[in-house]
Amino acid sequence: MMENMRRSHVTEPDCLLKTGQDFKASLDDGRKVWVGGKLLARVADNPALNAGIDILASMFDDQFTDEFRDVTTVRDPASKKIVTRAWQEPKTYGELIERRKLIEYTTLKTAGTFGRPIDLAPTIAIGIGAHVPIFRSRRSAYDGCRPDFAENILRYIEYGRENSITAAESLTGPQNDRSSPMAQAASLLRVTSVESGGVRISGAKSVGSIAAQTHEVMFTNLGYKGTPPEACIWGALPINAEGIKLVSREMLSQPGADPFDHPLTRRGEEADQLIIFDNVFVPKDRIFNLGDPSLLELSGKVTTWAHWHVLTRLAVKAELFVGCGQIVLDVLGTGQIPAVQAMLAELIEYAQVLKSFVISAEVQARHMETGILAPDTNLLTAGRLYSIRYYPHIIHTLQELCGQGLVMRFGKSAFENPDIGHHLAELLPGRGVSGMQKEQIMNFIWDMTGSALANRVALFENVNASPAPRLRDRLFHEFNRDEMVGKVKKIAGIEY
Ligand SMILES: Cc1cc2nc3c(=O)[nH]c(=O)nc-3n(C[C@H](O)[C@H](O)[C@H](O)COP(=O)(O)OP(=O)(O)OC[C@H]3O[C@@H](n4cnc5c(N)ncnc54)[C@H](O)[C@@H]3O)c2cc1C
Numbered sequence: 001m002m003e004n005m006r007r008s009h010v011t012e013p014d015c016l017l018k019t020g021q022d023f024k025a026s027l028d029d030g031r032k033v034w035v036g037g038k039l040l041a042r043v044a045d046n047p048a049l050n051a052g053i054d055i056l057a058s059m060f061d062d063q064f065t066d067e068f069r070d071v072t073t074v075r076d077p078a079s080k081k082i083v084t085r086a087w088q089e090p091k092t093y094g095e096l097i098e099r100r101k102l103i104e105y106t107t108l109k110t111a112g113t114f115g116r117p118i119d120l121a122p123t124i125a126i127g128i129g130a131h132v133p134i135f136r137s138r139r140s141a142y143d144g145c146r147p148d149f150a151e152n153i154l155r156y157i158e159y160g161r162e163n164s165i166t167a168a169e170s171l172t173g174p175q176n177d178r179s180s181p182m183a184q185a186a187s188l189l190r191v192t193s194v195e196s197g198g199v200r201i202s203g204a205k206s207v208g209s210i211a212a213q214t215h216e217v218m219f220t221n222l223g224y225k226g227t228p229p230e231a232c233i234w235g236a237l238p239i240n241a242e243g244i245k246l247v248s249r250e251m252l253s254q255p256g257a258d259p260f261d262h263p264l265t266r267r268g269e270e271a272d273q274l275i276i277f278d279n280v281f282v283p284k285d286r287i288f289n290l291g292d293p294s295l296l297e298l299s300g301k302v303t304t305w306a307h308w309h310v311l312t313r314l315a316v317k318a319e320l321f322v323g324c325g326q327i328v329l330d331v332l333g334t335g336q337i338p339a340v341q342a343m344l345a346e347l348i349e350y351a352q353v354l355k356s357f358v359i360s361a362e363v364q365a366r367h368m369e370t371g372i373l374a375p376d377t378n379l380l381t382a383g384r385l386y387s388i389r390y391y392p393h394i395i396h397t398l399q400e401l402c403g404q405g406l407v408m409r410f411g412k413s414a415f416e417n418p419d420i421g422h423h424l425a426e427l428l429p430g431r432g433v434s435g436m437q438k439e440q441i442m443n444f445i446w447d448m449t450g451s452a453l454a455n456r457v458a459l460f461e462n463v464n465a466s467p468a469p470r471l472r473d474r475l476f477h478e479f480n481r482d483e484m485v486g487k488v489k490k491i492a493g494i495e496y
Helices: 002-008 020-026 047-062 093-109 121-130 132-136 149-162 181-187 304-332 338-363 377-406 412-416 421-427 435-449 452-463 468-478 482-492
Strands: 033-035 073-075 082-084 167-170 190-195 198-209 216-220 233-238 244-248 272-283 287-290
Touching: 020 047, 047 093, 082 149, 093 304, 093 338, 121 132, 121 149, 121 167, 121 216, 121 304, 132 149, 149 287, 167 198, 167 272, 198 216, 198 287, 216 272, 233 272, 304 338, 304 377, 304 435, 338 377, 377 435, 377 452, 377 468, 412 421, 412 435, 421 435, 435 452
Parallel strands: 033 244, 167 216
Antiparallel strands: 073 082, 190 198, 198 272, 216 233, 233 287, 244 272
C-alpha cells in the first residue's frame, strides 16, 4: 500500500491531501478576528498569527515529502483515498502506534509549543465517533428540529478526513463569578430559537486555542446538575459562520526576530481566543446533541484520544528538555559535577516516566464497540497528573543547569558589533564552542522555558486538559480498587 503511495503520491486522482498553500488560502474566508481591539481584514495580517499559520502550513507541505509522507498520510481503508493521518481511527495496535508517531511529528514541528496542532481536534471528533452507539440512542428535545446525531457525527468525521479539516475545540465557559451559578449560566452556549433546518445559538466559549488559525470549532458546554435543555448542545461550525466573533488575547511570540536571538518564538504561536456566538445558525447536519443532558456527561470519555495526544506531546517535549540539558552540560563543562549529573537525571526520570505512561496506556488499550482502540484512561489520567505536577520543577531544573547564561544573552548584533563583539568572543566561550554558539542553546532554552510564550505554554499545560484537582477527582472516581482491596483483605485476613 505505502509503496503505491510512494510512486504516485501526489498525482493520484484519489489523493485528497491539501498543500500548505491550500490551507492558507482556506483561512482567508471573512472570519471575524479581533486583536488588540482591532478587527483584522485577514487573519494572516497579524504577524504572530501568520507565523503560526506558516508552521501549520508546513505540516501540510510535509505530506508531499519523502521524509514525512508515511508519518503524515494514510490510505483510508474505507474510501481507498490518500488522506491526512490526522483523522485516522486507530483500530489495531499497529495503527495506534502509527497515529502516535504523527503526534510525535507535530510536537517536534513546534517544539511542543502548540497544544492544538492540526492533529489534535480530529482526536476529539474520533472520540465522539467512538461513542456513536450512545448518540444513536438519543433524541432531540426539540420537536421543530430532529437531527440524527449519529449520522451527523459519522458524516463530520468523513468530511474532516476528506477535506483535511483543522479545528479548535472548546468546552470551557468564559471566566466570571464562579460563586454565582447565574453568572456562569448566562455565558453558556444555548439555543435561542429553532428554525427549519437548524437552530440559532448564543453565548460564548473560552478558551478557544488556535481558533483563529483553523477551519472549524467544535463546541459544547461542560454540563452540571440541572443544565437546562437549551444549553445541552454539541456541534461543529466553520469559524467564518455568521455571528462567530473571535476576540484574541495579546500575542506573545516574536515573529520577525533574528533566528539566532529567538529560534523558537520567532516562529509565531497558536493564539487563544474568546469565541462569542452571537445568534449563530447551526445547520441540522452539524448538531451532535440537542437538549439531552446525559450526552454532556460524555465529554470526559470522548476526550480520551485527545488526552493521549496531550500526554504524548508532553513526553516528546520532556525528551527535548533532556536534550537541552545535555547540551548545556556539554557547552558549560559541568557534566563532571555529581550534583549537576543528578539534576540531569531528574530530567531523564521525567521523560522516561512520561514515555512509559504513553506506552502502557497503548498496551492496555481496549476496543470500543465501534472497533476503535482506546488507550487506557486511568493510565492517561495518572500520567497527565504526574506530567503537570512536575512540569514547573523540570523547567526550574533545566533553567538551573543553565546558570547565568539563560539571562546573560546579548543577541547577534552585539556579537557582530566591532566595538564589543571581540570582547564577548574572548570572554564567553564554552567548552569546545564559541560564546556565540553557547548563547545559541541558551536562546533556545529561554524561548522554551522563560519567554512570554513559554509562560503561556506552561499555563496551558497546567490547565488546558483539566487542572490537577479534576484529574485527582477522576482517578478517585474512575479507578477500580476492588481487586486491590480484595488482595489486602485476603493477606491481612480482614473481613467486613
Ligand atoms: C492557555 C490556555 C488554553 C486553553 N485552551 C482551551 C481550549 O482550547 N479549549 C477548552 O475547552 N479549554 C481551554 N482552556 C481552558 C481550560 O480548560 C480551563 O482553564 C480549565 O478548565 C480551568 O477552568 P478555568 O480557567 O475557568 O478556572 P476557574 O473556574 O476560573 O478557576 C480558577 C482556579 O480556581 C481553582 N478551582 C476552581 N474550581 C475548583 C474546584 N472545583 N476544585 C479545585 N480547584 C478549583 C483552580 O485552581 C482554577 O485554576 C485553556 C486554558 C488556558 C490557560
